[in-house]
Amino acid sequence: MNWVAWKMLTGDTAKYLGLVFGISFATLLMTQQVSIFMGIMSRTASQVLDVRDASLWVMDSKTRFIDEAPSIPETDLQRVRGVSGVDWAVRMYKGQVAARLASGDFRAVILFGLEDASLVGAPQEMILGQLSDLSQPDAVIIDKAGYEYMWPGEAYQLGREFELNDRRAKLVGICKASAPFTTLPVLYSRYSTVRGFVPGDRHLMNYILAEAKPGTDPEQLCQAIHSQTGLMALTKDQFFWKTIRYFLSTTGIPINFGITITLGFIVGAAITGQTFYLFTLENLRQFGALKAMGVNNYRILKMILLQATVIGFLGFGVGIGLTAAFFESTRHITHLAGLYLTPAAGIGVGVAVMVIIILAAIVASAKVLFLEPAVVFRG
């Protein structure tokens, strides 16, 4: 009888496609919005993840998220190094400054100051130039998206000069870096060079990057650093989620995306539920005839569930495919960097689609299961 259910479903092509479209649309809308939401949230803390050569971040104890750390005294670096279990610790600066281009335009940029000797926290992949070129006077490396933002439409060219706080900066490399939340260019330079770019503050350093000795539990070491120095010490993962939690709790982003995702679910459920219900209603006489001829309710339910499952799988597949095609087609757009179809979004939306399908099947089957088979004798 599964075959009969399949034929009943596909017999009316327009309705069949309408049902699949309903689920596809809901899947597309929800997956795309969930993925963009996750991408944007990841962007807020993407620079934490970009630092792959240190697993601990130490900062002022009142820091709420990565863009807000106040400077801390240089002496804190020695105090952290003195905590038992710390393998090594280096200073780092992260801040925002204004860049004046040769054209006279201004651009706000994110500036990283990396410890001169180790360059811990430096970009992992260079597109043009060498990391070691940072040893040149006033040298900076910029991320690819930042270059396209600062000099749109222009070919990659090293040796470009611009000003940071009225001081000459020379471009010596272009690297790959995760897109930041604000989509501002990301500049990397040596810590000593950054001192020249960011004058005025009594202290420059606002982060200490550290690594635990082998065999030391990173989370316990963070607690030890905090208790011995009063500084906040977090693992990379903890700092990533702390930053994301800050944006989730203090911005309207989750509410806005949540509304869109919920609407996608409601519209998808409404379209699919209603169409499937009407589809079943139109086949009520046929279901009644089948019941009269000896098909029991269990088999009827299986038939309806099979129809719903087929619609769900096809619709979800098409929807996921469309979402993947969307992100693939926008992959090269600089402003959309870091936004892609995430497995978590696919799984989450898959569960949502399953709920839609089960709801639609319940609504549709209720009518059939309680149908009196004698209805077929009423002309």
Added chain:
Amino acid sequence: MIETNNPTNSLIGSLAADVAVQCSGVTKVFGTGETQTQALRGIDLKINPGEMTLLVGPSGCGKTTLISIIAGLLNPTLGNVSVLGKRLDQMRGGRLVQFRARNIGFVFQQYNLLPALTAAENAAIPLLIAGEYRRSAVRAAGEELESVGLSGRSQSRPNQLSGGQQQRVAIARALIHKPRILVCDEPTAALDALSGHNVMQLLSQVAIQPGRAVIIVTHDNRVFQFGQRIIQMSDGVVVQDDSVTTQSPLLAHP
């Protein structure tokens, strides 16, 4: 898989003399209070296998209710019904559904063919319900369609067939699993006179078997001539019960 009954075998032959349907004091009441309607009022009836019985009467006389109860689609409010020696009121849920699937064939006024299936696939449904493989069921249905004169239309969909042809498909579907009771509800009501006549002729030729009772609900007096027994109902009771071995008064004044 359910074993179907071949009307030519000895089992059916031995059943030929037994009562196919026995109704005792069957009463059916619909609704409650002021909307209560008594559709059947203590019907006593025996229907023998091997003959075509027509249930006739004006609209609302209770003939469709009676046939629904005989087919196990409705329960009587009072009284009991035995079909092929089994008390339907004592069967519950799955057993009753299985009994219907094995023993009763249905022909509906509106055919109730599945529009997405071909004629052969529609006719194969009772065998699919019985658990037979699709391929062999459809092949058997093709042969059944030949027996009802639709040899060239097995791949046609219902919307490609005339009303008479659709009813033939429905008859093939009703007979394919060799049921011992065939229940037809107004099989000619949706057809023109000639098609209706042909359908009744077909039923006379292919449906009537020694071990099978054919019960037809109709108010179409043009088909009364095909009945071997005509039971006339009025207001929920049987008012006349004639075996049409001679000229029945119903044939003269239906």
